[in-house]
Amino acid sequence: MLPESGPPCDVVVVGSGAAGLRAAIAAAEAGARVCIVTKGPLLYSGASASANFSYCASFGYFGAGDTAEAYAADILASGHGLAEPALALRLAEEAGREADIVEGWGVRWRRDEDGRHQLATFGGHRFHRAIHVGLRTGKALMVALGRRTQALGIEVRDHSVALEVLVRDGVAAGLLLLDLRQAALVALPAGAVVLATGGNVAMYALHTNPDELTGDGLALAHAAGATLIDVEFVQSYPTVLLSPPAARGLHYPTGRLLGFGARLLNGKAEEFFGRYESVPIQQARRDALSRAIALEVAAGRGSPRGGAFVDASAVAPGMLRDVHFEGYFQDLELDVGRDLQEVGPTPHFTLGGVRIDRDGRTDLPGLFAVGEVAGGLHGANRLTGVALPEALVFGAAAGRATSAAASVDRKRDARAADSPWVAKIATALRPRRSGGTHVGEAAAALRRAMQAGAGVLKSARSLREALAALDAISPALSDLASRQTGLRFNWELARILELRHMLEAARFHAVAALRREESRGAHLRTDHPETRDPGWRRHQLVQRDRVMDATIG
Amino acid sequence: MSGFEEFDVTVRIWRQAASAEAGVWQEWQVRIPRGDHVLNLLAAVRRNGDPSLCFPAHFCKIGTCGACALLVDGRPALGCRALVKEPFVEVAPPRGRMILTDLLAEDAPH
Numbered sequence: 001m002l003p004e005s006g007p008p009c010d011v012v013v014v015g016s017g018a019a020g021l022r023a024a025i026a027a028a029e030a031g032a033r034v035c036i037v038t039k040g041p042l043l044y045s046g047a048s049a050s051a052n053f054s055y056c057a058s059f060g061y062f063g064a065g066d067t068a069e070a071y072a073a074d075i076l077a078s079g080h081g082l083a084e085p086a087l088a089l090r091l092a093e094e095a096g097r098e099a100d101i102v103e104g105w106g107v108r109w110r111r112d113e114d115g116r117h118q119l120a121t122f123g124g125h126r127f128h129r130a131i132h133v134g135l136r137t138g139k140a141l142m143v144a145l146g147r148r149t150q151a152l153g154i155e156v157r158d159h160s161v162a163l164e165v166l167v168r169d170g171v172a173a174g175l176l177l178l179d180l181r182q183a184a185l186v187a188l189p190a191g192a193v194v195l196a197t198g199g200n201v202a203m204y205a206l207h208t209n210p211d212e213l214t215g216d217g218l219a220l221a222h223a224a225g226a227t228l229i230d231v232e233f234v235q236s237y238p239t240v241l242l243s244p245p246a247a248r249g250l251h252y253p254t255g256r257l258l259g260f261g262a263r264l265l266n267g268k269a270e271e272f273f274g275r276y277e278s279v280p281i282q283q284a285r286r287d288a289l290s291r292a293i294a295l296e297v298a299a300g301r302g303s304p305r306g307g308a309f310v311d312a313s314a315v316a317p318g319m320l321r322d323v324h325f326e327g328y329f330q331d332l333e334l335d336v337g338r339d340l341q342e343v344g345p346t347p348h349f350t351l352g353g354v355r356i357d358r359d360g361r362t363d364l365p366g367l368f369a370v371g372e373v374a375g376g377l378h379g380a381n382r383l384t385g386v387a388l389p390e391a392l393v394f395g396a397a398a399g400r401a402t403s404a405a406a407s408v409d410r411k412r413d414a415r416a417a418d419s420p421w422v423a424k425i426a427t428a429l430r431p432r433r434s435g436g437t438h439v440g441e442a443a444a445a446l447r448r449a450m451q452a453g454a455g456v457l458k459s460a461r462s463l464r465e466a467l468a469a470l471d472a473i474s475p476a477l478s479d480l481a482s483r484q485t486g487l488r489f490n491w492e493l494a495r496i497l498e499l500r501h502m503l504e505a506a507r508f509h510a511v512a513a514l515r516r517e518e519s520r521g522a523h524l525r526t527d528h529p530e531t532r533d534p535g536w537r538r539h540q541l542v543q544r545d546r547v548m549d550a551t552i553g
Numbered sequence: 554m555s556g557f558e559e560f561d562v563t564v565r566i567w568r569q570a571a572s573a574e575a576g577v578w579q580e581w582q583v584r585i586p587r588g589d590h591v592l593n594l595l596a597a598v599r600r601n602g603d604p605s606l607c608f609p610a611h612f613c614k615i616g617t618c619g620a621c622a623l624l625v626d627g628r629p630a631l632g633c634r635a636l637v638k639e640p641f642v643e644v645a646p647p648r649g650r651m652i653l654t655d656l657l658a659e660d661a662p663h
Contacts, residue, residue, distance in 0.1 A: 040611025041660045044620035050613040136617050159653075181653070212611055245557045245586035246593070246636055250615060305556065328616030331634040333588075440600045484605040488571075489654040492604045 001426065003176060003416040006188040009035045009155070010406040011399075012175045013194045014162045014217060017046025018138070019371025019391035020196030021145035022098075023360075026399025027194075028152045032406055035155045035188060037177050039212050039494075042156050043146045046198050047209050047372065048391060051138025052253065054120060054130035056385030057095035061116060062127045068092040070126060075386065078124050078285060079379025080521040081537045082230060082552065087377040090358045090397070095389035098396060099131060106144040108133055122255060122384035124285040130385045141388060160186075161494045162216055163421045165193050165224040165367060166414045172224065172366035174414030176421060178497065183488035185425065189414035191406030192366045194398055195221055196391075199350025199372040200505035201234060205444070205451040207347040208237050208251045214498045215505025217373035221354040222504065226362040228542040229375040229550075230352030231505075232512035235382050235522045236456050237348035238289035239264075241341060242305040247332045252343050254289075254310050255384060258282050260319040262312040264293075265340070266301040269309070287381040287521050290345035294456045294524060297344070307344025312336050345456045349387065351378045351522060352512075355541065360398030366405050368398040376539075380521025421497070424478075428496045432481035439480050439495045446473055446499070446506060454510045459527040463514040470507050477503070512540045512547055557586035562637055564594060566606065567645040572652045579603075585637065591625055591644060592632040595656070608632070608656035622647040623656060 011027040013020045016038035028034045038045045058071040071092035076083045103109055109131050110118040119128035133140045149156070157179060164176040166187060174189040200215030201207040222228055239254035241247040254262065259282050266272045273281045276292040284292075293308045303309055312320060320337050329336060353375030360368040371391040378386070416422075432438075446469075453466025477500060482492035518532040519525050539550040561584050569576030581602040585594055592612070599606045612620040612633060621632035624645040632644075650658035 041620065043660070044609075044613075044618050045611045049618045050615050052615065139613070139617050208614070210611060210614055243557075244588055246588060246590040328634060331616065332590075332636070438604055440604060444600075482604075489607055489657065490605075491607055491610065 001185060002422065003185045003187040003419065005414070006186040008189040009033045010191045011035070011194060011402045012037060012188055012190040012192075013196055014175065014220070015046060015196035015198060015371070015373070016042055016156070017196060017198055017371060017391065018048035018141055018145060018388060019395040020046070020194070021142075021149050022392050022395030023194045023196055023368070023370055023399035023402075024154050025145065025148050025152060026396045027402050028154050030400055030403040032403050035157060035190070036149070037157045037160050037162055037175060037188070039159070039161055041158055042149070043142055045212065047213060048138045048388065049142045050210070051141070051388055052135060052251070053132050053137055053256070054122065054385035055095070055099060055132065055137055055388045056122075056125060056129040056383070057099050057131060057389060058092055058127070058129055059096050059117060061119070066127045071095075071129065074125055075378070075383055078381050078383045080381060080531070081533065082379030082520070082539060084376040084379070084552065086358050087356070091377060091386065091389055091393050094393045098389060098392035102141060102144050102392065105148045107140050110134060120256070123283045124383045125385070138388060159489070161497055162197070162220060163497060164416070164419055165220050166416055167224050167364070168414070170365065172364055176416045176419055178425070178487065178494065180487065180489050180491070180494060183486060185422070185487070187414045187416035192368065192402040194360070194368040194370060194402060195354065195373050196371050196395065197373045199353070200502065201347040201350055203447060203450045203502050203506045203509070204347045204455060205447040206240070206249055208240055208249055209348070214502040216498060216501045217369060218353060218508070219501035219504040221362060221367065221369060222508070222542065224364055224367060225544065226364045226367055226369070227355040228353065228508060229355040229539050230379065231375065231508045231542055232516050232540060233351035233380050233522050234347050234509065235286060235349040235351050236290040236345035238286050238293060238345045239310060239343035240346035240348070242303070242307050242344050243342045244332065247334060249346065251348065252310065252341060254343065255286075257310065257312050257315055260316065261314040262310055263314070265309045265311055266296050267303045267308075268301055272296050272301070285381060286384065290456060290522070291524055293345050298457060298526065303342045303344075305342055305344070307342055309340040310343055311340055313338070347455065349382055351375065351380065351382055356394070358397065359401035360394045361401060368402060370394040370398045380523060424497065424500070425493070427478055428481055428493050430481055432483055436479055436481070437476055438483070439492055439499055442473055442476055442480060443495065443499050443502070446470065446503060450506050450510070454506070454513060457524050457526050458513055459525060460514060461527075463510050466510050467507070467514070470503060470510065473503065508542050512542065515540060515547055559584050560587045561640060562594065563641045564598060565643045566598065566656065568655050569652050570654060588636050588638055590633055591623065591630070591635045591637060591642070592621055594637050594642065595632065595644065607654040624648060
């Protein structure tokens with residue numbers, strides 16, 4: 001089966017979360033012919049829709065000190081010395097403007113009678129910066145971006161898995177994808193490619209994200225020759241529900257509940273945060289909360305399932321209603337006001353990613369990366385409320401910048417007949433031997449290995465075990481075959497192909513984490529608990545399978 | 554799984570290769586934690602029964618996006634919100650939408 005040629009376009013955007021849609025809109029508004037390629041249906045793909053509450057922007061409500069520079073400084077402090085100043089400043093300067101733009105497209109930020117945004121606060125932010133629409137801010141954002149995307153008539157190729165950024169003469173020239181709806185392997189010629197595929201925390205057995213976030217963009221960028229940065233950093237959400245079964249992996253908004261009077265308890269019903277940190281728990285950043293819980297569990301004082309308990313019995317019922325996900329908790333039969341909830345730190349956000357400049361350019365001409373797939377903005381930890389503005393600010397910047405890349409006179413030669421994916425697909429479609437491993441088992445083995453060895457707490461030993469497990473999975477990949485026939489909605493084939501992406505992302509993470517012999521932000525090594533400044537105050541880059549060091553800025 | 558009480562569930566699922574083709578009911582037995590939700594039940598079928606089972610794979614996991622709309626025991630429900638507490642459950646695609654494959658339907662109009 002050889003790839004067929006798709007209709008050429010100026011810009012291909014891979015992914016349809018907030019970053020991808022914002023990039024597509026900006027490029028289309030600049031006059032580009034844009035095609036969005038997305039694994040799922042348009043409005044339901046990616047992690048953006050699950051963003052529960054906040055979008056942090058600096059509007060200067062608090063006087064002379066409340067500036068973009070102050071916001072950027074908070075991002076840099078949160079990043080433990082590794083956040084990139086140029087990226088942080090761009091985010092801080094433009095988050096407010098982007099909030100205004102999407103308001104024009106239908107996002108109804110809550111405002112007081114005098115017109116000022118209603119604001120909430122989170123640990124690590126020196127001013128109140130969190131604007132919101134009540135709950136479901138991410139969903140509101142996605143609906144508005146989706147409407148704008150459709151109003152502009154942007155072409156969408158849904159149910160399609162991206163396989164390879166096609167590179168000709170050292171520049172991105174298109175995308176190879178598997179279109180499950182059209183049952184076709186397609187080479188799309190394009191003047192620029194924007195990766196907006198989200199992170200890769202689906203490489204863990206228990207995580208907060210949609211399971212589709214398998215690191216596709218990270219693997220595609222690396223294979224195309226672009227540089228990755230800070231891939232050892234994956235942020236945990238400190239309080240993810242561990243029980244009951246239907247609620248496992250659901251992030252529990254403890255940060256807000258703590259501000260309303262909830263308490264965090266260990267398995268012996270003792271408050272313990274003060275053992276690890278001097279700041280009041282209400283002001284703690286996510287990395288500090290995760291670290292405290294993980295260390296308390298490691299000390300043998302955890303809850304039965306390896307976490308801690310949140311006691312919200314002292315929180316006013318009106319405040320509790322506010323964090324109930326509109327009835328979801330009731331449907332899951334959680335009574336958060338009455339019962340202790342068992343929670344633990346669980347992978348939530350991929351901090352590192354593809355290295356970019358202020359416009360989302362990677363170091364491969366014509367290739368851009370925006371949103372969670374990109375790295376460098378957050379360094380070693382992410383502030384609450386920065387992910388959504390990151391998606392919009394860098395999505396918009398890259399979308400505008402693509403027009404320059406796409407208009408460069410360039411032969412859009414996107415033939416893909418020699419792509420290694422042609423053989424990989426043929427292998428995965430051959431009749432399967434009975435009794436062999438299937439992709440669900442191989443993916444589960446990868447996820448177990450990463451959870452056990454490269455999760456919240458790491459050591460050289462645990463990481464070596466994880467890497468050995470990944471090495472054992474690797475040869476089995478070419479034995480995997482789909483039990484479905486044909487390409488049409490052949491999800492088992494799609495899972496086999498994206499498992500290759502996920503294995504790459506997992507390996508980069510574990511290798512870089514093993515090499516970083518210290519603890520910093522979200523990176524917690526039990527065998528190296530100290531932060532080693534200035535020695536380790538540097539990035540690790542991955543390029544062509546080699547890891548190397550780089551300075552900040 | 555992490556010390557939860559498990560039980561055996563018989564699940565009857567509507568299978569249909571495409572909207573123009575005829576559909577059939579198929580049944581599987583799976584063992585899942587009592588009170589898990591329907592999406593995890595379907596994942597267990599795909600893992601241990603038939604890997605080709607197609608159901609909404611892209612969803613928010615917090616009960617808000619609506620992508621996992623299904624018919625559970627004949628009633629409209631979100632797969633992530635409907636809990637499995639009885640030993641028999643029936644799952645069909647949402648009403649009034651074109652079926653792409655099995656339980657996966659075309660998007661509802663936005």
